[in-house]
Amino acid sequence: MTEDPAAPRPSHARRGSLQQGRSGTSPPGGQLPADPVEPGEVAEPAPVPRRRGWALDTSPLRNPGYRRLFWGLTSTMVGQQMTLVAVPVQVYAITRDSLLVGVTSMVSLVPLVVFGLLGGAIADAMDRRRLMLVTGVGSAVTSALLALQALLPGGGSLWLLWALVAAVSGFTAVNQPARSAVIPALVGPEGVAAANALAMTVRQVGVIVGPLVAGLLIGLGDLFVAYAVDAATLLVAVLLVRGLPPLPPGGNTGPLRLGAAVRGVGEGFTFLRTQPVLLxxxxxxxxxxxxxxxxxxxxxxxxxRYAGSANAYGWLFAGISIGALLMGLTSGWVSRVDRQGAVVLAAIVVWGVAIIGFGLxxxxxxxxxxxxxxxxxxMVSAVLRSSMLQTAAPDEMRGRMQGVFIVVVAGGPRLGDLRAGAVASAAGVGVAMVSGxxxxxxxxxxxxxxxxxxxLFRASRAGA
Structure with missing residues (x-):
């Protein structure tokens, strides 16, 4: 971002180590002014006072632009989780085959990977507000079609369901890099960590509440309502995004073509190889x-092992989300961390030690x-890693970095399931978890x- 909001954005693209710094300066965190913004420009954030204490830092919500983004995310989280629960239930009701339920997971993963990478390149080549609107409408329409297909005779069509699931995954994969990439433009670098903590805390609430609500509806035999709620909440998010100013990426943009998007993915990986911190x-x-x-x-x-305990599976499934939610609610200190790299390493060590304890x-x-x-x-690791990506990467690369982030977040646990299942089958659950x-x-x-x-990465030096 530039110091003068009326001046054109300089290109920050360069190759080399992050420790050498980038040209240009970054504004302090703050609010988008209420004055109109000319097309092709992003208003400079004004400073927002930093909060002290342990409670979740809500200061980014003073920013009207981020507030729209946040409430849009909040409105969609429960509905999206309801759909994630409803889809496998419907697949099993149609097929009575657990293998096909597993195949459904891959049906959603493939477009997530492909369009996550392409979506990041697209988010670096066109106005990100427009991209969020297009993909948001697409998601809402697809969820509405999911609701309608649930009313078909026989409980629906597996092939139609798979096609719609793939479409939802594709729209989400393109939307998310743009949504993440605009956060620094809305709140400024100093507000990024707090904004990420807010968003991830809301996601954990959705992970806990959404399946519970979906379970009640599914118990009543009403998949239609579960899908319809998702469509309605996505529409609310679209209406909120409409109120944002234009959010073009840094650097030059031109006509959007598939070949250019594919080349953009390659440029993103080339850039990533030169940046050890981001990598x-x-x-x-x-x-x-x-x-x-x-x-x-x-x-x-x-x-x-826990066969005598009531609802053991439910408690195990909720355990990680419970901890993440509690950390999110007490994450005020996380948004003030300067030595983000060191704290990420420490947080992942905590993860590893806790998994050893879980295995025993x-x-x-x-x-x-x-x-x-x-x-x-x-939760700490995710907030800080997201913040590092959003502040250390130049604006014209943020979409592509967020696209890679989505692929890693989606693919890592699936690979982890494969490893854990294989080791547990061969040597037992304890060995699988403790060794990992x-x-x-x-x-x-x-x-x-x-x-x-x-x-040694420090947030205060990211834009120096």
Whole structure:
């Protein structure tokens, strides 16, 4: 961003180490002014006082632009989680085949990966507000079609359901990089961590509340309402985004073409290879998820080790989200962290140690406690890694970096499920979890030693 909001944006694209800095200056965090913004310009944020204390930092909500983005996200989270629960239930009702339920997960993953990468490039090539509007409308229409297909005779069509699931995943994958990339333009670099903590806390509320509401509706045999609620909340989000000013990316934009988008993905990976700090934000998360994601062992634990405990599967499934939510509500300190790289490494070590404890826990409540600790560590890591990407990457690369982030976040746990399931089948759940946690802890120590630029990264120097 420029110091003069009326001046054209300089290009910050460059190759080299982040520690060498980038040209240009970044504004302090704050609010978008109420004055009209000319097309092609983004208004300069005004300073927002930093809060002290442990409570969730809500200061970004003073910003009218971010407030629209936040309430749009809030309105959609419960509905999206209801759809995530309703789809596998409907697939099983149609097919009575658990394998096809698993295939449905891959049906959603493939467009998420493909369009997550392309969506990041698109978000760096066109006005991000317009992109959020187009994809938001697409998501709302697709969710409405999901509701209508639930009324078809026989409970619906599997192939139609898969097509709509793929479409929802594709629209989401293009929307999310743009939504994340505009946060620094709305709140300024100093407000990014607090804005991310707010958004991720709301997501955890949705993860907990959405499945509960969906379960009640599904118990009443009403998949239509579950899908319709999602469509309605997505429409609310679109109406809120309409009130944002134009949000063009930094650098030059031109006509949007598929070939240019594909080349943009390649340029993003080329840029990423030259930036060890940004690259390591992805690497450390892949390591944490690949070696210590525990969800695949929940059914076995619920049926065996914790068979005498009521609703063991439900508590295990909720454990990580409970910890993440509690951390989100007490995350005021996270938004003030300057040495973000070091704290990310420490948070992932907490994740790894907690997973070791989970693997050894002989009671359900100890297992849930350790999962909650793991979730708290993951919440800190996710907030700070997102903030590092949004502040350390130049504006014209933020969409592509967020696209890679989505792919990593979506793919890591699925690879982790595969590893955990294979090791648990061969050597037992305890070995699968304890060995994975140990690998995570050791890997973070190795990263700290071999990539000092990541360990020494400071938010205050990101735009220097």
């Amino acid at each position: 390591m934000t992805f690497v450390v998360d892949v390591v944490a998820m690949l070696f210590a994601w525990p969800q695949a062992v929940f059914p076995e634990l619920a049926a065996d 826990a002989q009671s359900l409540w100890m297992a849930v406690f350790f999962l909650a600790v793991a979730g708290a560590g993951d 946690g140990v690998v995570v802890v050791v890997a973070m120590a190795v990263v700290a030693l071999l990539v000092p630029s990541f360990r």
